[in-house]
Amino acid sequence: MAVIDADTDRLVIRLTYDGVPFCGKTTSLRTLARLVSLELKTPEEIHGRTLYFDWLEYASGLYEGKQIVCQLVTVPGQKKLESRRWHLVDESDAVVFVLDSTEERLAVSFAQLERMHQRLAARGGVMPGIVVQANKRDDPSAVPMAVIRERAARMGNVAVVESVATAGDGIRIAFVLAVRLGLDRARALAQMGLLESGTSASGTAEGLLREMRSSEDKRNAPSGPRAPDLLEASGGSLETASIFDSSLLNSTDDNGTHGDADDDNSRAHNAPAPLDTDIPSGMLWPAVAGRILLHEYCSTSIATLDHRGAAWRGLNSQWIVHADGEVYFEQEASARRDLIEWARFHVSIGKGLSASRCLAAHERDRGWRLWQVVRREANLLELVMQSLTSGPDRAGAGLYTAAHRLLSAARAFEKNGLPCKIDTIGNCETPCYVGLVRRPDGPRKSARKSPQLSDEALIRQELGARIRQAVRMGISVSRTIGAIVAVDATQDARSETVTSTLKTILTGQ
Numbered sequence: 001m002a003v004i005d006a007d008t009d010r011l012v013i014r015l016t017y018d019g020v021p022f023c024g025k026t027t028s029l030r031t032l033a034r035l036v037s038l039e040l041k042t043p044e045e046i047h048g049r050t051l052y053f054d055w056l057e058y059a060s061g062l063y064e065g066k067q068i069v070c071q072l073v074t075v076p077g078q079k080k081l082e083s084r085r086w087h088l089v090d091e092s093d094a095v096v097f098v099l100d101s102t103e104e105r106l107a108v109s110f111a112q113l114e115r116m117h118q119r120l121a122a123r124g125g126v127m128p129g130i131v132v133q134a135n136k137r138d139d140p141s142a143v144p145m146a147v148i149r150e151r152a153a154r155m156g157n158v159a160v161v162e163s164v165a166t167a168g169d170g171i172r173i174a175f176v177l178a179v180r181l182g183l184d185r186a187r188a189l190a191q192m193g194l195l196e197s198g199t200s201a202s203g204t205a206e207g208l209l210r211e212m213r214s215s216e217d218k219r220n221a222p223s224g225p226r227a228p229d230l231l232e233a234s235g236g237s238l239e240t241a242s243i244f245d246s247s248l249l250n251s252t253d254d255n256g257t258h259g260d261a262d263d264d265n266s267r268a269h270n271a272p273a274p275l276d277t278d279i280p281s282g283m284l285w286p287a288v289a290g291r292i293l294l295h296e297y298c299s300t301s302i303a304t305l306d307h308r309g310a311a312w313r314g315l316n317s318q319w320i321v322h323a324d325g326e327v328y329f330e331q332e333a334s335a336r337r338d339l340i341e342w343a344r345f346h347v348s349i350g351k352g353l354s355a356s357r358c359l360a361a362h363e364r365d366r367g368w369r370l371w372q373v374v375r376r377e378a379n380l381l382e383l384v385m386q387s388l389t390s391g392p393d394r395a396g397a398g399l400y401t402a403a404h405r406l407l408s409a410a411r412a413f414e415k416n417g418l419p420c421k422i423d424t425i426g427n428c429e430t431p432c433y434v435g436l437v438r439r440p441d442g443p444r445k446s447a448r449k450s451p452q453l454s455d456e457a458l459i460r461q462e463l464g465a466r467i468r469q470a471v472r473m474g475i476s477v478s479r480t481i482g483a484i485v486a487v488d489a490t491q492d493a494r495s496e497t498v499t500s501t502l503k504t505i506l507t508g509q
Contacts, residue, residue: 001013001091001092001093002014002093002182002186002196003195003196003198004195004197005069005198008067008069008203009067010059010069011067011186012203013069013070013071013093013186014070014071014072014073014091014092014093014182015070015071015073015092015094015096015178015182016072016073016089016091016092016094016095016096017029017054017072017073017074017095017096018075018085018088018089018096018097018098018112018116019077019097019099019109019112019135020100020105020108020109020112021077021078022077022100023077023098023105023135023136024100024135024136024163024165024166025050025054025074025075026042026050026054028074028096028098028133028135028163028165028174029056029072029074030054031168031171032072032171032172033056034168035168035171035172036058038057039056040054040056041054041055041056042055043205043206043209049076049078050075050076051084052076052084052212053073053074053075053084053205053212055071055072055073056071056073057069057070057071057072057205058070058072063183063186068183070179071208073088073208075088075089083216087212089116090120090123092128093181093182093185094128094130094131094178094179094181094182095116095120095130096131096133096174096175096178097116097130097131097132097133098133098163098165099113099132099133099134099148101135101136101137101148101162102136102139102141102143103141103142104141110151113130113132113152113155114155116130117130126185126188126189126192126287127157127289128181128182128185128288129157129159129182129184129185129288129292130157130159131158131159131160131161131174131177131181132160132161133161133162133163133165133170133171134161134162134163135163135164136164137162137163137164137169137170138164138167145160148160149296149300156289156356157288157289157292157293158292159177159181159291159292159295159296159299160296160299161173161174161177177277177291177295180281180291181288181291181292183281184287184288184291185287187281187282188287188288274305275294275297275298275360275371275373276298277291277294277295277298279291279294279360279361279362283332283335283336283339283360283361283362283368284358284359284360285339285346285359285360286343286358290358290359290360291358293357293358293373293375294358294360296375297319297321297373297375300319301316301318301319302319303316303319303320304316305321307325311324312324312325317376318375318376319373319376320373320374320376320436321373322371323369323372324439327370327439328367328368329361329367329369329370330366330367330368331368332361332368334368335361335368335370336361338370338439339361339370341440342370342437342440345416345437346359346437349413349416349437352412352416352431352432352433354377354426354432354433354434356374357372357437359372360372360373370439372436374436376434377426379422379423379424379425379427379434379435380402380406380422380423380425380426380462381421381422382427383398383401383402384398384399384402384463384466385466387399387402388467388470392479392480392482393479395470395475395480396480396481396484396486396487397486397487399467399502400483400487400488400499400502401487402427403459404495405427405428406420406425406458406459407458407497407498408431408494409431409433410453410455410458413433417438418433418435418437419435419438420433421435421462422462422463423435455494455497455498456497459497459498459501459502459505460501463502463505464505467502467506468505468508471506471508477507480506481502481506481507484502484503485499
């Protein structure tokens with residue numbers, strides 16, 4: 001949908017409010033219209049039910065000197081009008097899914113959310129960001145937010161905001177986040193050369209109504225070929241001249257550069273300010289999914305930072321965050337260049353990286369610091385610790401699985417120099433790196449590589465101490481070895497190495 005309107009020379013993005021009937025879509029837009037002192041239009045309705053859409057237009061901020069215009073529309077909730085709903089959802093730059101969070105309506109709400117998420121994801125290209133506005137939080141039967149967040153997290157790339165639309169609580173937060181996601185998507189399209197410029201037939205409520213009526217009897221055709229990935233299309237670069245200066249509802253992004261500071265060393269080593277969601281467009285990777293992940297981190301349980309060597313690191317049950325204490329940029333352009341180089345390295349690793357991670361250049365104290373935020377996932381260390389405390393049979397099977405998966409990951413990630421340890425490799429069949437990714441040393445330099453160990457040495461390094469401790473605690477060596485031999489059914493070269501190495505550690509050789 002994002003388009004540069006040739007008639008008005010404005011960037012137009014569309015935010016769609018979706019959800020099941022009576023979830024609070026229209027109420028949310030009415031409340032928002034009141035907050036910004038604008039008129040809400042409903043072209044057609046019957047008995048208070050929206051037949052096509054509700055419409056609100058909000059203009060604020062600049063994109064390359066062009067005014068940003070946000071079209072906000074709600075979808076009709078009735079099942080028989082679903083084709084109209086999809087017409088609007090498919091043209092979205094961001095979607096606010098108003099979730100009925102009451103116990104009675106939660107299941108049907110999530111079912112519709114999941115169908116919508118699958119449809120948008122299947123279209124390829126730059127997927128619109130999704131904000132789940134968990135509504136009716138004042139209802140006595142409202143389901144706990146922890147349950148809603150956990151289920152939403154299973155889909156991935158979904159941000160969650162709680163709201164009471166009738167009282168106006170959370171409406172502004174969901175709107176501002178959706179606008180930023182829409183601008184992130186427009187910026188990504190511009191980088192790939194896919195941001196359209198022309199006259200928008202649906203640039204007004206009346207124009208959109210005419211467009212929907214003209215296509216009323218047509219099925220929505222599937223989208224075209226998948227658009228190239230952001231970094232693929234731009235040759236691995238995130239750089240662009242497209243800078244958004246958004247002043248949405250008194251919320252601004254500061255994209256200015258700064259001069260020399262008074263005490264660089266002091267700033268670089270002092271505790272950094274906690275991350276927040278106010279990251280300008282272009283200083284966050286990946287563009288849309290990264291902002292959603294950062295929102296979820298800042299909305300749930302922010303990790304307490306501690307100083308480890310020259311780095312700052314936070315760790316809790318859900319997240320890992322990290323910043324190099326010695327890497328501090330006084331100029332925005334320098335921070336962006338380093339962020340681009342780091343993002344390129346992530347892309348070069350490919351699907352081997354866990355998906356829930358982002359990079360951010362955070363401005364505080366007249367300078368920029370680079371952060372990575374990673375959602376914690378099950379790793380091999382957890383598998384080993386659980387196995388060794390669950391009896392010899394499970395210990396043997398767990399040790400074999402952990403060692404085999406460790407070696408598979410080491411070979412898969414050898415060329416990228418990723419530190420393959422039992423706490424950085426995911427507990428899954430396909431090699432997956434779930435730990436922090438080191439920054440490249442500088443622009444166009446490769447990442448620092450750890451010395452490559454032999455398979456036997458790597459198993460001894462990562463599992464040896466824990467196995468010896470289990471033996472000292474009285475685990476049955478013979479039964480554990482028997483379980484290892486029993487699970488070793490493939491008899492390939494790697495399996496032989498795993499089995500023989502584990503045997504020698506268990507027997508103290």
